[in-house]
Amino acid sequence: MSDDLIERVRKSISSSKRIPLETVTIDSDFQQLGIDSMDAVEILFALENEFDINIPDDDVRSVRGVRDMCVGVEKLLAAKAAAAETQAGQ
């Protein structure tokens, strides 16, 4: 996982929830950060815009913290890159 990706996820969380960036670390879990279900939905919205991805509901069910979220975003970015490659190859 790149530092850049982690940074962008942390920034998305901190600006949605309006909490200082330094309180959001790769190891923070949502409960610690006081993130409830509606906050989480807003953060997903911010991430979808930030990375230009669609995050399916089923992928977010087990996400409990920042690390899970970064892993999920990385996976979706990889899928997006693979799809773009396939399209370019055609």
Place this chain on the structure above:
Amino acid sequence: MRRVAITGLGAICALGRTTAEVAESLRQGRSGIAPIESTDASQLRFRNGAEVRGYSHQGYFEDRQADFMDRFAQFAVIAAREAVTCAGVEWTPELRETAAIITGSCVGGQSTEDVGFHDVYKMGLNRVHPLTIPKTMANAGASHISMEFGITGPSYTISTACSSAGHAIGQAFWMVRNGITDLALAGGSEAPFSFGILKAWEAMRVVSPETCRPFSKDRRGMVLGEGAAMLVLEPLEAALARGATVHAEIAGFGMSADACHITQPSADGAAKAMRAALRDAGLAPEAIGYVNAHGTGTLANDATETAALHAVFGAHAGKLAISSTKSMHGHALGAAAALECVATVLALRDGVLPPTANYNVPDPECDLDVIPNQARQAQVEWAISNSFAFGGLNAVLALRKA
């Protein structure tokens, strides 16, 4: 205080165009949830809705009359006409002057607004249709009902999201009970299938990608619905004196605010509203036999509502028959409580408790008798109908078999 009779019922929703059709669908446990047809759903995470399929104003309204009415206002008038006919209201000049109309609507004329916004933002047009405002306003249902029947008494609309019609019926009930009016038309209507609104619901991540399975462990969210239901309320004594058919009585109304969170439900707030309705009806919890649950089919609502039922009913909770008819007519937002009030009246009147359809797997967090999939024959004397809105504003109606 006067006892209050329900003498007229009107309903139109995914389960049918009349109360009789809706009653038959409820009895069969037949869900009206199907692929959305009125809006292009190909760009949505969900595909299904509970629409009045194939609806057109033709046969209900002249073209020129329909020009002035959004779909949600048309549904309101259609349900009101049926309710008034059902009640056999004998209009006098005095009754028209004093009758009340209280409707609920959450989003008003959304499809009209959507078209107007699409025109200015997407099409770059410099003008929208001049009827956009009067068709969009949430009180248009009440206004068109007043014009339909020449009713000039107290008339207004309540907008409390998913509790709108519950608050509307409750207010009308109190007005009739306290002698403020001798006849009230109350209920709710909604037609929320516009692309913009569907996108907004998608963003909330509470809509099921398949169907609505309230209280089932594999539930994945709510499914939007549309339609209207209206009731005619009048003093019981007057109704009996004129030989009207009494379908049921409204006996109590309770309200509360969670004061907690703008979307997450609270068991305390829900319990407080149920207790208030029981107190208003002068009932012990043990009197209740059937609960028409709010039962949206979201993870949060159904577990929270179950906890609230345990808190209010204690050991009696295990003896309650509970169902969510949203599994069949979908979540019709500002019309939901009115459709569910009609479903509750039919359950009491016909001795058939509607099921919770689409139920698959028991959930330990929803450990009550939810009448899975099959309607049940049972004579019940008292019932409550729950509505718990986004925003934490709750309305509960208590009903009595006639």
